[in-house]
Amino acid sequence: MQESVSFFKERKIKLTPQRLAVYNFLKKKNEHLTAEEIFQGIRNKFLGLSLATVYSILELFKREGLVEEIRINFDKSCFELAKLPHHHFFCKKCKKIFDLDFSPCEYIKKGEIEGNTIEKFQGYFYGVCKECRKIERR
Numbered sequence: 001m002q003e004s005v006s007f008f009k010e011r012k013i014k015l016t017p018q019r020l021a022v023y024n025f026l027k028k029k030n031e032h033l034t035a036e037e038i039f040q041g042i043r044n045k046f047l048g049l050s051l052a053t054v055y056s057i058l059e060l061f062k063r064e065g066l067v068e069e070i071r072i073n074f075d076k077s078c079f080e081l082a083k084l085p086h087h088h089f090f091c092k093k094c095k096k097i098f099d100l101d102f103s104p105c106e107y108i109k110k111g112e113i114e115g116n117t118i119e120k121f122q123g124y125f126y127g128v129c130k131e132c133r134k135i136e137r138r
């Protein structure tokens with residue numbers, strides 16, 4: 001908790017209980033969560049908290065580079081706390097999103113592709129995850 005407070009201070013983001021709750025929830029879950037899931041997870045702590053508020057907090061966090069938005073599932077955006085850039089896998093069967101441990105290609109290492117500077121990257125991979133493949137083979 002204390003750690004999260006100083007995290008906000010360092011980034012000069014005004015601390016509100018709602019912002020802290022969103023941040024801590026993402027940190028605790030350590031998953032790719034929709035705004036709706038975050039809202040459901042913290043709404044009992046705040047009287048009158050709306051989904052719109054959660055959205056605007058996520059927008060702010062995105063601008064400040066605190067969270068990443070993942071649009072791998074076209075139906076709904078997911079959010080996670082920003083960490084090292086990584087790729088994602090989306091399983092069409094169980095709808096889960098996984099982080100991929102993908103070794104960077106030569107462009108990423110150079111930070112340049114066809115003369116253009118790479119600042120961010122994110123690959124989306126679609127298919128059937130290993131858990132669902134086990135079930136399919138039964």
Ligand SMILES: [Zn+2]
Binds near residue numbers: 091092095129133
């Ligand atoms: Zn699956």
Ligand SMILES: [Zn+2]
Binds near residue numbers: 032080086088099
């Ligand atoms: Zn991720």
